[in-house]
Amino acid sequence: ALKFKVLIKNKKVGTLEQSLLRMEDEYQGETEELSDSDFDSDDSEEEEMLPHQQKRSPSKRKGERKSSLLPQKKTKVRKTKIALALSDLVIYTKSQKFVSFDHSLQHQQCYENNSIGESYARKLARASAKEFISHTTRFITRIYPKGTRMTSSNYNPQEFWNVGCQMVALNFQTPGTQMELQDGKFLDNGGCGYVLKPEFLRDRNTKFTPRNVGAYSKPMSLSIRLISGHQLPPSSLSKTNKADPMVQIEIYGVPEDQARKKSSVIKSNALCPKWNETFSFNIQVPELAMIRFCVEDEVSLVNNEFLGQYTLPVLSLNTGYRKIPLMSKEGIKLESASLFAHVWFY
Structure with missing residues (x-):
């Protein structure tokens, strides 16, 4: 059903039902503002750490009580204008900021997708492979290159295919082994652009991990x-x-x-x-x-x-x-x- 179709990943204004109601009206050129809290803002590589890796230096601990008395600065909410015509093309999946696997399991809807930077995704794949695979059996997950790749170099997409990530974004303008793997991967299934994952990466109760394949x-x-x-x-x-x-x-x-x-x-x-x-x-x-x-x-x-x-x-x-x-x-x-x-x- 998806052969030769294009999936659009973009910020979305409102719900699918609201989009369908808008189709009856003339709204060409209209835009609406969304704040960062309304959509996924993780396309900029941040200093992300796994929960058990978060440590505070001794000096920071000493000054912790003192700094807590100071008035907290109000976080400035950044707003972005979204064209309604483009927003209404987003019908299959909606971006949602990734917080943690547990948070996604409790709060994320099946039609919402996550984008995770390659560095953080690599840490998750190594430290929590089973949870990562469980996550990708439920939600579309996109991996994107880190911002420090100033020459548009690429990472190895195979390590993220191994944990079931559906969209592994590469810098297509840069040839090399990584792009050759990408092109080769999607030769399968008639070259239509969609490849079905193995059953053990679709089963929510799977115990498969790339480093411990076991019975799989x-x-x-x-x-x-x-x-x-x-x-x-x-x-x-x-x-x-x-x-x-x-x-x-x-x-x-x-x-x-x-x-x-x-x-x-x-x-x-x-x-x-x-x-x-x-x-x-x-x-x-x-x-x-x-x-x-x-x-x-x-x-x-x-x-x-x-x-x-x-x-x-x-x-x-x-x-x-x-x-x-x-x-x-x-x-x-x-x-x-x-x-x-x-x-x-x-």
Whole structure:
């Protein structure tokens, strides 16, 4: 039902019922003011700490009694103007400031979503993974990059997919492994932009955590025989323009499944390099695992040049002899360039 649809996340004025009543009136160009207390204001990265990490320095304790006698400054309430026409497009989910998992469980409505900064979300995922997953079974949760990423760099989205976060926001303007994982993740389900989470991340009574998969482990033995390459891109750093290609096969998923294996280097042959090498992986949670094939040119012992890659969910692999297409760093398909491999798993 959501295929090719766009979900709009924005501040909302009033309730859905009020929006439906407004549709009968002409209100083009009208706006309404909302205070910070009315909506989620957590899109600015704050110094957020877990409850058990909040400590006061000894000096602060001594001056605590003295400072409590001083008149408290009144917090200035910031107001924002919201266009009613835009507000009324928000019909499926409404932003709600995240306070704590307990607070959400007691007060949050099923149609309200939370936005959590990557730093705070990472602390929560490590310290309270079970509560985090329980939260994401009930509420849509969005993770966003911290404000100190001045160069628009990205974080690894896999660690937040592992705890069931539905929206993991990245800086799409910055290519790299993180965006390749993002593009690969959503190749699934016909590339429509929506992927169903595994059942253990939808069950409210789940005991799964990424660091303790327990009974949720469905081990897969994956074997990939890398046979050859075909018309790989030439090296831009080589004086002869001939690449010395090598292939890295990487697994991303729960911590136990993270793995990386390298092929040998084929000297001065990007046209049709032959490897005939077999790589084996044991994957505990294949439902969350991603596989990345990355072709590089060995420029020197300490420096490699990226030539192409292809990333996809492990469960999207088909057995047998397979042609693996290659994509550029910008995510554009490299015509004619590919790898040839035999895939087998059980």
